[in-house]
Each structure stands twice: as structure tokens, then as C-alpha cells.
Amino acid sequence: MSKIVMKFGGTSVGSMELIGNVAKRVQLEKEKGHDIVVVVSAMGKTTDDLAEMASKITNNPTKREMDMLLATGEQVTMSLLAIQLNSLGVETLSLTGWQAGIVTDEVHRNSKIKQLDGQKINEHLMANRVVIVAGFQGMSELGEITTLGRGGSDTTAVAIAAAIGADICDIYTDVDGVYTSDPRYVSHARKLEQLEYDEMLELAHLGAGVLHPRAVEFAKNYKIPLRVRSSYEETEGTILKEEVDVENNLVVRGVAFESDIVRLTIEYTVPFNGSLASIFTTLANNHIDVDIIVQSIVEGMKPTVSFSIKKESLSEAIHVLEKKKQNLGFTFADFEVGLAKVSIVGSGMVSNPGVAAQMFDRLSKENIPVKMVSTSEIKVSVVVPQGNMIQAANALHDEFDLAIN
Amino acid sequence: MSKIVMKFGGTSVGSMELIGNVAKRVQLEKEKGHDIVVVVSAMGKTTDDLAEMASKITNNPTKREMDMLLATGEQVTMSLLAIQLNSLGVETLSLTGWQAGIVTDEVHRNSKIKQLDGQKINEHLMANRVVIVAGFQGMSELGEITTLGRGGSDTTAVAIAAAIGADICDIYTDVDGVYTSDPRYVSHARKLEQLEYDEMLELAHLGAGVLHPRAVEFAKNYKIPLRVRSSYEETEGTILKEEVDVENNLVVRGVAFESDIVRLTIEYTVPFNGSLASIFTTLANNHIDVDIIVQSIVEGMKPTVSFSIKKESLSEAIHVLEKKKQNLGFTFADFEVGLAKVSIVGSGMVSNPGVAAQMFDRLSKENIPVKMVSTSEIKVSVVVPQGNMIQAANALHDEFDLAIN
Numbered sequence: 189m190s191k192i193v194m195k196f197g198g199t200s201v202g203s204m205e206l207i208g209n210v211a212k213r214v215q216l217e218k219e220k221g222h223d224i225v226v227v228v229s230a231m232g233k234t235t236d237d238l239a240e241m242a243s244k245i246t247n248n249p250t251k252r253e254m255d256m257l258l259a260t261g262e263q264v265t266m267s268l269l270a271i272q273l274n275s276l277g278v279e280t281l282s283l284t285g286w287q288a289g290i291v292t293d294e295v296h297r298n299s300k301i302k303q304l305d306g307q308k309i310n311e312h313l314m315a316n317r318v319v320i321v322a323g324f325q326g327m328s329e330l331g332e333i334t335t336l337g338r339g340g341s342d343t344t345a346v347a348i349a350a351a352i353g354a355d356i357c358d359i360y361t362d363v364d365g366v367y368t369s370d371p372r373y374v375s376h377a378r379k380l381e382q383l384e385y386d387e388m389l390e391l392a393h394l395g396a397g398v399l400h401p402r403a404v405e406f407a408k409n410y411k412i413p414l415r416v417r418s419s420y421e422e423t424e425g426t427i428l429k430e431e432v433d434v435e436n437n438l439v440v441r442g443v444a445f446e447s448d449i450v451r452l453t454i455e456y457t458v459p460f461n462g463s464l465a466s467i468f469t470t471l472a473n474n475h476i477d478v479d480i481i482v483q484s485i486v487e488g489m490k491p492t493v494s495f496s497i498k499k500e501s502l503s504e505a506i507h508v509l510e511k512k513k514q515n516l517g518f519t520f521a522d523f524e525v526g527l528a529k530v531s532i533v534g535s536g537m538v539s540n541p542g543v544a545a546q547m548f549d550r551l552s553k554e555n556i557p558v559k560m561v562s563t564s565e566i567k568v569s570v571v572v573p574q575g576n577m578i579q580a581a582n583a584l585h586d587e588f589d590l591a592i593n
Numbered sequence: 594m595s596k597i598v599m600k601f602g603g604t605s606v607g608s609m610e611l612i613g614n615v616a617k618r619v620q621l622e623k624e625k626g627h628d629i630v631v632v633v634s635a636m637g638k639t640t641d642d643l644a645e646m647a648s649k650i651t652n653n654p655t656k657r658e659m660d661m662l663l664a665t666g667e668q669v670t671m672s673l674l675a676i677q678l679n680s681l682g683v684e685t686l687s688l689t690g691w692q693a694g695i696v697t698d699e700v701h702r703n704s705k706i707k708q709l710d711g712q713k714i715n716e717h718l719m720a721n722r723v724v725i726v727a728g729f730q731g732m733s734e735l736g737e738i739t740t741l742g743r744g745g746s747d748t749t750a751v752a753i754a755a756a757i758g759a760d761i762c763d764i765y766t767d768v769d770g771v772y773t774s775d776p777r778y779v780s781h782a783r784k785l786e787q788l789e790y791d792e793m794l795e796l797a798h799l800g801a802g803v804l805h806p807r808a809v810e811f812a813k814n815y816k817i818p819l820r821v822r823s824s825y826e827e828t829e830g831t832i833l834k835e836e837v838d839v840e841n842n843l844v845v846r847g848v849a850f851e852s853d854i855v856r857l858t859i860e861y862t863v864p865f866n867g868s869l870a871s872i873f874t875t876l877a878n879n880h881i882d883v884d885i886i887v888q889s890i891v892e893g894m895k896p897t898v899s900f901s902i903k904k905e906s907l908s909e910a911i912h913v914l915e916k917k918k919q920n921l922g923f924t925f926a927d928f929e930v931g932l933a934k935v936s937i938v939g940s941g942m943v944s945n946p947g948v949a950a951q952m953f954d955r956l957s958k959e960n961i962p963v964k965m966v967s968t969s970e971i972k973v974s975v976v977v978p979q980g981n982m983i984q985a986a987n988a989l990h991d992e993f994d995l996a997i998n
Binding site (some may be wrong): 204208238241242244245246248249250252253254256257259260263264266267268270271272274275280281282284287331333 | 609613643646647649650651653654655657658659661662664665668669671672673675676677679680686687689692736738
């Protein structure tokens with residue numbers, strides 16, 4: 189008998205029929221004798237629809253109230269699923285984020301889980317009940333409803349798995365596992381049986397989109413085996429763990445890509461004195477994620493720094509930086525839109541220094557201009573024109589033999 | 594400067610446009626310098642739509658989970674209205690039932706407010722904020738989400754008015770006041786300027802539908818002036834208070850009617866020994882509302898008792914009574930569906946013993962058979978065939994001169 193957390197995303201619970209399928213799947217696991225906690229997202233496009241309603245009122249809705257609004261989505265799914273399971277004779281109850289004891293910080297629309305006491309859930313499990321918990325939401329210490337931001341239901345699932353000491357956390361989704369690249373765009377993409385947390389973390393951060401990065405971080409920190417599975421078919425999926433079995437000695441294990449990147453370049457108007465940190469502190473305080481940062485100091489030219497952010501953050505980034513321009517001592521030099529990021533990821537890369545060179549060489553042969561570069565121990569990212577993104581991803585997938593099992 | 598509770602029902606917040614109108618109305622009151630608490634229902638038919646989703650799964654959904662499901666409706670309305678008001682520059686925040694400190698009993702789908710601490714709301718009012726509270730919902734002492742049953746948002750509004758010491762509680766609705774009868778069916782129905790709590794209580798209990806009975810009870814107990822107003826036009830509405838100014842010495846002040854009544858008749862198989870109480874205790878414990886009870890003991894016949902319930906309670910009533918039939922010592926003798934109740938209401942009736950006789954006489958002249966009768970100090974109700982309901986209401990409205998101001 190195992191303790192299992194089963195997480196179902198929006199597409200898996202997008203209709204009454206699909207909720208019925210999920211109920212049968214949960215019943216099946218319960219009948220095997222497992223203790224089951226289910227974490228659900230809002231049905232289909234519900235979250236988008238609710239946000240759309242608010243956006244009809246104003247472009248800048250109160251964040252606290254947006255959390256109030258969006259938190260209803262999961263509550264609808266979980267109660268319908270509980271009704272379904274109870275009607276199948278499986279004793280079930282649902283809990284909102286605050287009822288499940290999920291305590292977050294005070295950052296509305298993008299809060300982080302600070303604390304999760306698994307006791308209440310465990311009590312219900314011991315009473316042989318299936319427990320359904322609303323994903324994506326929690327309560328701050330002030331009693332305010334908060335949401336974890338997009339993909340937050342994954343985080344809820346892993347946090348619960350850690351809090352109750354689950355044996356595995358199954359993330360059911362509309363893909364049947366993690367692929368070497370996105371099979372919709374990269375024709376030879378192949379499903380991976382195993383992947384390391386860190387590799388997934390890079391892939392998630394780089395926009396592979398299957399799992400929320402915070403969920404993977406949580407899983408890594410608490411060593412929770414995480415399995416990505418299809419909610420439609422009975423397949424094995426991909427297991428994330430600390431260290432994977434070596435698979436054909438592949439150095440690169442995946443190619444990720446992400447569109448809608450903007451590059452901002454600023455020029456210092458006063459001598460460089462710590463304002464680099466101040467700029468990024470300002471952006472961080474306003475919850476604008478900066479990805480790649482390139483500092484370029486050339487003799488005889490004013491010093492500049494370029495950094496990439498997501499397209500949707502552009503207006504707010506410019507707004508907050510404009511206000512601080514005088515204090516921080518810089519001017520905007522340039523910004524370029526219509527960019528994309530393409531990355532290769534693999535934990536073996538650290539001992540293979542030639543990987544980056546091989547990547548640049550191939551991109552050069554493909555006549556794809558590289559606008560920015562960023563490297564870590566297990567990945568190399570390049571920023572390229574958005575029009576070249578798919579071409580670059582396919583070329584690199586081929587270059588590093590990812591199609592071969 | 595007054596403290597005002599403004600309650601808007603589902604039809605008043607049925608679309609984004611209507612929510613916009615409500616926001617402007619609230620803004621107007623706020624700009625007059627009043628302290629404002631707004632109580633909202635779910636948008637339009639949202640509650641019905643949610644219940645419909647659950648009914649696609651099963652006819653007997655878990656009540657606890659239904660409360661989870663239905664409570665989302667008000668939460669959507671209140672956050673959208675808060676976003677709207679904030680965007681108009683009126684500082685506003687919304688509170689769920691549990692956040693507002695509304696403590697109820699544990700009866701899911703039909704809970705009663707046990708306690709309401711107005712302190713949190715008052716703190717926000719003192720900080721010059723408009724506070725929006727979700728109607729219809731609360732939290733039990735065990736931390737479970739509960740709902741107050743249909744029309745419960747009215748109760749929420751009055752309970753809040755009492756808890757914060759409001760000067761008036763305005764119930765905005767799709768009618769512009771309380772009428773002598775339902776103007777959709779009774780052609781000469783006329784709006785009343787004033788009405789006593791007790792009269793409204795009888796009208797509400799009798800299905801006049803404008804206000805929830807519990808709300809009127811609350812208002813009566815705490816002497817909160819309650820005003821029924823139109824959410825579409827600026828009219829005076831009807832004020833409910835303890836004693837109204839005498840209006841043409843009218844004895845009867847309203848004619849109410851309610852369809853879908855069922856009459857059950859049971860026959861005792863054992864000598865009568867307290868089982869009458871047992872039967873109604875059993876029904877009450879299962880939250881089946883019994884309305885009129887007629888006991889008939891005729892020499893030489895087995896004793897019978899007839900009582901009326903709502904049509905939707907019929908299957909559950911039969912179910913719970915069948916289980917206890919042997920213990921309680923009775924058999925089902927008869928049941929009749931397709932009935933309706935028609936009532937005349939007026940606090941002057943207590944000193945006019947001829948009113949009931951005048952009512953029966955007119956019904957007899959109209960050839961309308963009377964199946965059951967029930968009287969109180971301020972009303973007389975008759976159960977008649979549903980097909981005669983509208984005819985009876987119009988006849989009685991005419992009989993007691995209600996069309997004349």
C-alpha cells in the first residue's frame with residue numbers, strides 16, 4: 189500500500205465527462221489499496237475565462253481581488269469530482285487551499301508556499317477517505333486568499349506529497365511524458381523514460397511547459413519521485429529522480445525553446461558603482477523575472493548591460509525603471525522584440541566543455557544569428573530571432589543525436 | 594453619515610454590465626459620505642447552473658460538496674465588483690463568508706447563522722473602505738464551508754446590518770417593492786409603502802418570494818429597518834418596520850400564493866400514542882419542511898393526519914417515513930399532488946374574526962374547492978387545486994379591496 193498524490197491539470201478535467209474519467213482513474217488506484225490525495229486545477233479554460241471577465245473591467249485589476257476570483261476555479265472542479273467519487277461509493281471530501289492548511293506568503297497572484305501541515309490530510313486518509321485539494325491556491329498568514337501563479341497546481345501537489353510523506357507524486361497531463369523536445373515542432377522528439385530533477389528544472393525554466401519549475405524544485409528538495417503521465421492513456425510516463433541510468437551516454441538530454449522574449453539594453457550615464465545590482469533589485473521587487481544578463485564593457489565606449497525578459501513584462505519593466513532612471517544613473521539604449529530562446533540541457537554537459545562550441549558551430553552553419561548567450565553547468569541557452577526558433581531547435585536536436593534511443 | 598448595507602441579488606448582478614451599474618450605485622452612496630457594506634449573490638443563474646452540473650453526476654450529491662461548489666458563485670461576483678469599484682477609485686475589498694466572520698451551524702445546504710462578529714468589517718469601514726461580503730455562505734465551527742439555502746443572501750445582509758449596527762439595510766432586487774400580491778398574476782396588485790415585519794414574514798413564508806423569511810426574522814429581532822428597492826430605477830421601495838401607519842384601515846394587506854404543494858395523508862395502525870410528534874420529528878430531523886398539518890379524528894374511522902410539503906421534498910419524505918413506518922405505527926393512506934396554497938395576510942386580522950369566513954365564502958362562490966385550511970393571528974391559508982390558484986388570488990385581492998390605495 190502506497191501513499192499517492194495524483195494531480196490533474198485543467199485539460200484533464202475540462203468537462204463533466206473528463207471529470208468522470210478522472211473519478212474512475214482515482215477509484216482504480218483507491219481499489220488497489222493505496223491512500224490517495226488528488227490535486228486538481230480549474231476546468232479547462234476557466235482561469236482564463238475568469239481573468240478575461242476582469243480584464244473587461246480594467247487592465248489593472250486589484251491583485252488581491254484577482255486571487256479571490258481565480259481561486260473559485262479549482263473549488264468548482266474539486267467539489268464536482270468529490271460528488272462524482274462519492275456517487276461511485278468512494279468516500280471523498282474536498283478541501284480548499286486554506287482548509288488543507290496551505291500557508292503562503294502575501295504576494296498576490298504569484299505567492300509561494302511557506303508552510304503545509306499534512307496532519308489534517310493524513311487524518312482523513314487514515315479514516316479511509318480520498319482527499320481532494322484545490323491546486324494553485326493557499327492562504328496567507330493574514331487570512332487572505334492567495335494564488336501560486338500559473339502552473340501552481342503542480343507545486344501544490346508536490347508540496348502535499350512532501351507534507352504527508354507520499355511515496356510518489358503523479359502529474360497527469362495531456363502529454364504522456366517529458367520529451368527530448370516539443371514534438372509539435374521538433375519532428376524527431378522522443379519520450380524520455382527518466383530525467384534528473386535538475387535537467388527538468390532547466391527544461392521547465394526554459395519553457396518546456398510540462399511541469400512548473402517550483403514543483404520540480406520542491407520535488408528535488410524533498411526527494412519526492414515525480415512522474416509525468418498521460419491522463420488519457422495507461423502509459424508509463426517519465427520519472428524524475430536524483431540520478432538517471434545512463435542512456436547511450438547522451439551528453440545533451442533535451443532541447444527547449446521559448447518565444448516572446450524581449451531584450452533590453454541600458455547604458456550607464458554615471459560611473460559604474462553598484463547600480464547594476466540596483467537595477468535588478470528594482471526589477472525583482474516588482475516581480476519582473478529577468479532571465480539572461482549580458483554585461484559588456486568595451487574600452488572607449490560607455491558601459492552597457494543587456495538583459496532578457498518576457499514580452500508581457502516589457503511595459504511594467506520600462507515603467508518601474510523609468511521612475512528610477514535618475515537615481516540609478518542610466519538611459520535606455522535599445523530594446524529588441526521578436527526574440528526567442530533555444531537551450532540544450534543535460535547533466536553530462538559539465539564534463540564536456542566542447543558542447544557549447546558544437547552548438548554555436550551548428551547554429552552558424554544554419555545561418556542563425558545568436559543575440560545573447562547564457563550558460564550553466566547543465567545547459568546552454570542562446571537568444572535568436574523568433575523566426576529561427578523552430579529551425580534552431582530541430583537542428584540542435586539532430587546535432588546532439590537526440591532522436592536515437 | 595449613515596452606515597448602510599446594500600444587498601444585490603442575482604438578477605441585479607447578472608452580467609458584467611449590470612455589475613458595472615451596481616458599482617456606480619455603490620459609488621454614489623459612498624460619495625454621499627456613508628459607510629457602505631455590499632452583500633452580493635451569485636451572478637444571474639450561476640447557482641442553478643452549478644447545481645445543474647452536479648445533478649448531471651447524481652440525483653443525490655454530497656451536501657458538503659454542494660456547499661463547496663455553490664459558494665464559488667458569490668465569490669466570483671464580489672471580486673468582480675471589487676475590481677470594478679477599485680478601478681473607479683473607490684477603495685474596496687471583498688470578503689468571503691468565512692473571512693467576514695459569519696459562523697453557521699453544521700447543516701449543509703440549509704445552515705443558519707449562529708454568530709457574526711462585525712469587528713473586522715467595522716475596521717475596514719473605519720479605514721474608509723467599501724466592504725463587499727459574499728452572501729449566502731458562512732463557515733461552521735469545524736471550518737466547513739456552508740450555505741444558507743435559497744435566498745440566504747438576504748439573511749447575510751440583515752445579519753451584517755445587525756452586527757455592525759447599520760442604520761438601514763437596503764435589499765435591491767428586480768421588483769421595486771412589496772406588492773399586495775404578485776403583479777405578474779394578479780392584475781390589480783399595488784405597491785405598498787410600508788409593511789410590518791410580521792406581515793412580511795407571513796408573505797415571505799407563503800412564497801411571496803421578495804425576501805427570505807429568515808432575513809425578515811433577523812430584521813425583526815434586531816429592529817433593523819429593511820427597505821426593498823429596485824436595482825434598476827430610483828424609486829422609494831417598501832419599508833419594513835415594527836408598526837405601519839394605518840392605510841385605509843385595511844384588514845388584509847396582501848394575498849400570497851405558492852404552487853407545487855403536495856398533501857400526504859397517513860393512517861394510524863396502532864392506538865394513538867405520541868406517534869404524531871414522532872412523525873414530524875423524523876421529518877424535521879431530515880430537514881423536510883412541513884407546512885400545514887390537519888388532524889382528523891372521526892368516530893368509527895381510523896385516525897388520520899394530513900400535512901403539506903413542497904413537491905421537491907416528496908421523495909425524501911416518503912423515503913424517511915417508509916424506514917420508520919413499523920416503529921411509528923402508521924401506513925400511507927393517500928397523497929395528492931398538483932396543489933397550491935393561497936393566503937391572505939394582515940396584522941389587523943386578529944381583531945376581525947369574520948375575515949376567514951369572508952374568504953371561504955368568496956372561494957365557494959368561485960367554485961374553488963378548499964383542501965386544507967390553516968390560520969394564524971395574521972393570516973389565513975387555504976390549499977386549493979393548482980389550476981385554481983391564480984383565480985383564487987385575484988378573487989381574494991378583489992374581495993378585500995386591495996387594489997384601492
